[in-house]
Amino acid sequence: MSTVETHADPHHHAHDHHGPEKGWRRWVFATNHKDIGTMYLLFSMTMFFVGGSMAMVIRAELFQPGLQLVNPMFFNSMTTMHALIMIFGAVMPAFVGLANWMIPLQIGAPDMALPRMNNFSFWILPFAFTLLLSTLFVEGGAPAAGWTMYPPLSLQTGTAFPMMIFAIHLMGASSIMGAINVIVTIMNMRAPGMTLLKMPLFTWSWLITAYLLIAVMPVLAGAVTMLLTDHFFGTTFFSAAGGGDPVMYQHIFWFFGHPEVYIMILPAFGIVSEIIPTFSRKRLFGYDAMVYAIASIAFLSFIVWAHHMFTVGMPLAGQMFFMLATMLIAVPTGVKVFNWTATMYKGSLTFEPPMLFAISFLFLFSIGGFSGLMLAIVPADFQYHDTYFVVAHFHYVLVPGAVFAIMGAVYFWLPKWTGHMYNMKLAKTHFWLSTIFVNVLFFPQHFLGLAGMPRRIPDYNTQFADWNMVSSIGGFGFGLSQLLFVYIIWKTARGGVKATDKVWDDGMPHGLEWTLSSPPPYHSFEVAPEVK
Amino acid sequence: MLKILKYVAAAIAACLPAGAAFAAWELNMPVGVTELSREIHGLHMLVLWVCVLIAVVVFAVIIYSIVTFRHSKGAIPATFDHSTKVEVIWTIIPIAILVGMAIPAAETLIKIEDMRDSELTVKVTGYQWQWHYDYLDEGVSFFSRLARDSDEARQLGSGIDPESIKNYLLEVDNRLVVPVDTKVRVLLTSGDVVHAWWVPEFGMKKDAYPGFVNEMWFRANRPGIYRGQCAELCGYDHAFMPVVVEVKTKEEYRAWLQAQQANGAPAQVAAASDSQADNAAASTVARAE
Amino acid sequence: MAATALNEADRKRRVRRTALLLTLVALAFYFGFIVFSVMRAG
Numbered sequence: 001m002s003t004v005e006t007h008a009d010p011h012h013h014a015h016d017h018h019g020p021e022k023g024w025r026r027w028v029f030a031t032n033h034k035d036i037g038t039m040y041l042l043f044s045m046t047m048f049f050v051g052g053s054m055a056m057v058i059r060a061e062l063f064q065p066g067l068q069l070v071n072p073m074f075f076n077s078m079t080t081m082h083a084l085i086m087i088f089g090a091v092m093p094a095f096v097g098l099a100n101w102m103i104p105l106q107i108g109a110p111d112m113a114l115p116r117m118n119n120f121s122f123w124i125l126p127f128a129f130t131l132l133l134s135t136l137f138v139e140g141g142a143p144a145a146g147w148t149m150y151p152p153l154s155l156q157t158g159t160a161f162p163m164m165i166f167a168i169h170l171m172g173a174s175s176i177m178g179a180i181n182v183i184v185t186i187m188n189m190r191a192p193g194m195t196l197l198k199m200p201l202f203t204w205s206w207l208i209t210a211y212l213l214i215a216v217m218p219v220l221a222g223a224v225t226m227l228l229t230d231h232f233f234g235t236t237f238f239s240a241a242g243g244g245d246p247v248m249y250q251h252i253f254w255f256f257g258h259p260e261v262y263i264m265i266l267p268a269f270g271i272v273s274e275i276i277p278t279f280s281r282k283r284l285f286g287y288d289a290m291v292y293a294i295a296s297i298a299f300l301s302f303i304v305w306a307h308h309m310f311t312v313g314m315p316l317a318g319q320m321f322f323m324l325a326t327m328l329i330a331v332p333t334g335v336k337v338f339n340w341t342a343t344m345y346k347g348s349l350t351f352e353p354p355m356l357f358a359i360s361f362l363f364l365f366s367i368g369g370f371s372g373l374m375l376a377i378v379p380a381d382f383q384y385h386d387t388y389f390v391v392a393h394f395h396y397v398l399v400p401g402a403v404f405a406i407m408g409a410v411y412f413w414l415p416k417w418t419g420h421m422y423n424m425k426l427a428k429t430h431f432w433l434s435t436i437f438v439n440v441l442f443f444p445q446h447f448l449g450l451a452g453m454p455r456r457i458p459d460y461n462t463q464f465a466d467w468n469m470v471s472s473i474g475g476f477g478f479g480l481s482q483l484l485f486v487y488i489i490w491k492t493a494r495g496g497v498k499a500t501d502k503v504w505d506d507g508m509p510h511g512l513e514w515t516l517s518s519p520p521p522y523h524s525f526e527v528a529p530e531v532k
Numbered sequence: 533m534l535k536i537l538k539y540v541a542a543a544i545a546a547c548l549p550a551g552a553a554f555a556a557w558e559l560n561m562p563v564g565v566t567e568l569s570r571e572i573h574g575l576h577m578l579v580l581w582v583c584v585l586i587a588v589v590v591f592a593v594i595i596y597s598i599v600t601f602r603h604s605k606g607a608i609p610a611t612f613d614h615s616t617k618v619e620v621i622w623t624i625i626p627i628a629i630l631v632g633m634a635i636p637a638a639e640t641l642i643k644i645e646d647m648r649d650s651e652l653t654v655k656v657t658g659y660q661w662q663w664h665y666d667y668l669d670e671g672v673s674f675f676s677r678l679a680r681d682s683d684e685a686r687q688l689g690s691g692i693d694p695e696s697i698k699n700y701l702l703e704v705d706n707r708l709v710v711p712v713d714t715k716v717r718v719l720l721t722s723g724d725v726v727h728a729w730w731v732p733e734f735g736m737k738k739d740a741y742p743g744f745v746n747e748m749w750f751r752a753n754r755p756g757i758y759r760g761q762c763a764e765l766c767g768y769d770h771a772f773m774p775v776v777v778e779v780k781t782k783e784e785y786r787a788w789l790q791a792q793q794a795n796g797a798p799a800q801v802a803a804a805s806d807s808q809a810d811n812a813a814a815s816t817v818a819r820a821e
Numbered sequence: 822m823a824a825t826a827l828n829e830a831d832r833k834r835r836v837r838r839t840a841l842l843l844t845l846v847a848l849a850f851y852f853g854f855i856v857f858s859v860m861r862a863g
Contacts, residue, residue: 065694065695065700066685066686066690066692066693066694067686067687067688067689067690068688068689070688071688072768072769072770072771072772073768076765076767076768076770113836113840114836114840117840144767145765145767146765150725150726150764150765152724152725152726152742153725153726153765153766153767156725156767176844176847179843180840180843180844180847181840183839183843184836184839184840184843187835187839188832188835188836188839189832189836214843214846214847214850215846215847215850216850217847218847218848218849218850218851218854219850219851219854221851222850222851222852222853222854222855222858223854225851225855226855226858235862236862237858237859237862239742239743240741240742240743240744241743242862243862244862245744245861245862246726246741246742246743246744247741247744248858248861248862252854252858255854280601280609281603281609282609282610282611282613283611283613284613285612285613285614286613286614286615286619287613287614288614289614289619311728311737311738311739311763311764312739312741312746313738313739313744313746313747316641316642316645319641319645320638320641323634323637323638323641324634327630327633327634328630330626330630331623331626331627331630334622334623334626335619335622335623337590338590338622339619341590341593341594341597342615342618344594344597344598344601345593345597345601346597346601346607346609346610346612347597347601347607347609347610348601348602348603348607348608348609349597349598349601349602349603349607350602350603350604359594359598362594363591363594366587366590366591367587370583370586370587371583373579373583374576374579374580374583377575377576377579377633377637378637378641379568379571379572379575379637379640379641379644379735380572380575380576380579380637382572382644382735382736382737382738383561383572383576383732383735383736383737385728385737385763386728386737386763386764387763447557447558447559447560450558450559450560450561451558451559451560451561451562452562452732452760452761454730454761454762454763454771456765456770457761457770457771458771459686459694459701459771459772460701460771461694461699461700461701461702462556462694462695462700463556463558464558465556466556466557467557467558
């Protein structure tokens with residue numbers, strides 16, 4: 001019995017053989033994975049600029065010592081909102097958008113398994129972020145206690161407090177539904193012959209990421225629910241006065257928070273593992289090891305959370321355990337970097353924009369990884385903790401790490417999505433501007449942190465003035481460069497040189513998505529392809 | 533390439549003689565004035581150098597591949613896609629390196645956590661936005677808040693140039709005074725939200741929680757004035773509650789202590805007018821005498 | 822034809838079962854952590 005015939009059932013699919021609906025109904029009632037993926041990506045781009053403009057406010061205030069532009073409360077709101085928006089509004093939806101577009105194409109499925117839930121999980125997001133952003137205009141201002149929302153400080157938030165918590169619940173619900181959809185799709189919708197260990201690495205990384213999401217987003221929801229009851233219903237989960245403990249909030253938060261970090265980087269690993277072999281014209285080195293490395297990073301992410309809180313006063317044994325477990329993550333991460341390097345070694349390399357972003361990722365993510373290793377050393381962490389060294393570290397893994405991978409993915413698949421090639425010269429300009437400015441922006445922050453500048457401060461001693469000015473200049477440059485990215489995407493969506501089915505050199509890219517036309521038909525793989 | 537150069541620059545800077553701690557363009561962690569801060573600095577440099585070394589090797593291979601195996605130069609791709617031997621090697625070597633770093637780190641950590649035999653105990657309480665110091669066995673206690681000249685300059689649109697303020701944002705009205713070469717135990721707690729007490733030259737920071745007491749210790753080997761800041765976001769004026777510790781010789785400390793005990797509360801007034809006068813360390817003692 | 826329809830129904834059932842199971846896992850984490858905190862604080 002062959003399952004190839006499954007989708008040929010005329011009764012079932014007779015009604016969706018026509019193209020997309022016309023007008024707004026196509027988007028509001030979208031159930032097509034490509035449409036929903038596009039909406040996710042556009043939403044993410046919007047939030048990238050909203051969160052980015054907040055970063056510009058931060059860097060403008062820090063341009064020189066003294067307070068010139070904003071009061072400290074608004075500054076704290078900016079750091080808090082910048083983080084929440086970039087994490088939950090920009091990076092995560094971008095990966096979900098890529099998942100929506102690419103997973104069905106990569107596993108040869110006609111669509112996501114739960115298309116109506118897919119629609120719901122997207123449309124929650126605009127409401128969640130409207131709610132979150134509207135806190136900027138309520139009494140007491142937007143949340144200003146940091147994205148980590150540590151009590152008791154976060155309990156001092158004004159009217160914004162319940163709005164922030166409801167917004168986070170909505171984002172969490174959206175992420176969980178997205179994750180359920182990804183797992184269900186991958187587990188049930190693969191084309192015949194597509195065994196798990198034949199899946200492309202992007203799909204693999206998303207399968208593992210989705211499990212992480214399902215395990216930890218509820219934990220965040222639980223933590224903020226307890227904050228809510230502490231604030232309004234007289235519970236004392238996190239207050240010593242009633243037998244609670246503020247440190248317990250931090251444990252719960254980081255039990256979510258550390259896997260969350262990997263939620264934002266594992267799909268990036270997947271993307272880089274697609275791009276590097278393509279432009280090296282060589283198979284990925286150590287495919288199995290890459291899968292196992294992702295899985296072991298995901299597992300380790302659950303037992304290292306307390307390395308975010310070495311200064312809370314943990315027992316010695318606890319500090320030792322979390323130090324060693326954290327250092328252990330360097331091993332599978334190292335394996336990944338070595339395997340990417342070995343893929344390029346003795347390949348036949350070309351340097352189109354996706355490859356440029358992937359190579360830049362390789363260098364700069366490694367630097368973020370090295371500072372992560374340094375932060376794992378508990379005694380040294382007592383110095384690094386809550387300084388700009390930490391800010392530099394996580395921005396290195398998130399911006400030239402996650403964000404560069406997303407940009408690489410867009411440049412990799414954009415011709416497939418739109419059917420048009422983009423302007424290579426402009427895209428390369430965008431790459432070089434981004435790579436140079438991102439280093440000008442974040443590298444000096446290592447120095448600031450080591451010299452003793454705490455994070456989350458709007459004003460600083462004059463000894464920190466010079467590097468802050470350099471960093472701000474890098475920030476403005478990086479922010480402006482991204483306008484070019486929007487322009488390139490907009491131009492490509494509207495027209496351009498026709499892309500071939502393979503898009504890149506013949507024979508380079510592997511995977512089912514390249515067997516389809518560019519752009520792919522509105523309903524693809526209605527007859528499941530056979531994978532050998 | 534750029535990043536490697538920067539790493540090297542940072543590393544070279546780290547080798548320059550200490551003492552330029554407050555110069556601008558500062559690149560590295562201070563060596564500090566306690567045995568713990570020196571060990572921590574040593575660990576930091578060790579790990580940094582290991583990372584630089586690994587980075588040089590890995591980045592060299594990547595750069596070599598980029599330069600050599602170019603499609604435009606007619607490179608033919610090889611067909612290998614795994615090698616169990618190589619993969620085992622690059623799993624085991626990192627583990628060995630990690631163990632090599634973990635052992636000295638663990639040793640230092642054990643020292644840090646050894647609170648025994650302290651000679652002086654100070655209870656530090658964080659408030660929004662000031663510190664309170666309580667010498668538990670000496671009956672001396674006082675608040676410590678941002679110096680008035682910094683406070684005026686830091687107001688939004690004050691028009692005062694921060695460069696014109698000495699130790700901008702890093703000066704207080706009443707400094708914590710401790711004797712040199714003495715193991716000082718710091719008990720940390722908070723009156724409201726979470727704060728963190730940090731002096732970079734002492735190598736340590738620790739959080740202060742309402743309703744709980746944390747402890748840490750330091751033993752400064754050199755008299756002087758050491759400055760740090762609150763290191764846990766604590767609200768509106770988080771950036772404006774510095775920590776300033778003055779390490780005095782044992783005799784000077786005793787004199788200071790006696791003056792404080794004799795005066796009782798007025799200590800604040802004396803020191804406040806002091807810091808306005810010239811911020812000099814010795815003048816507090818002079819006035820007390 | 823009959824076999825195909827059966828397959829489709831079977832796949833639908835599996836999809837629904839996986840989704841339900843994952844939802845339960847998520848709820849278990851949510852309530853599990855709250856219950857754990859209640860016990861710790863009490």
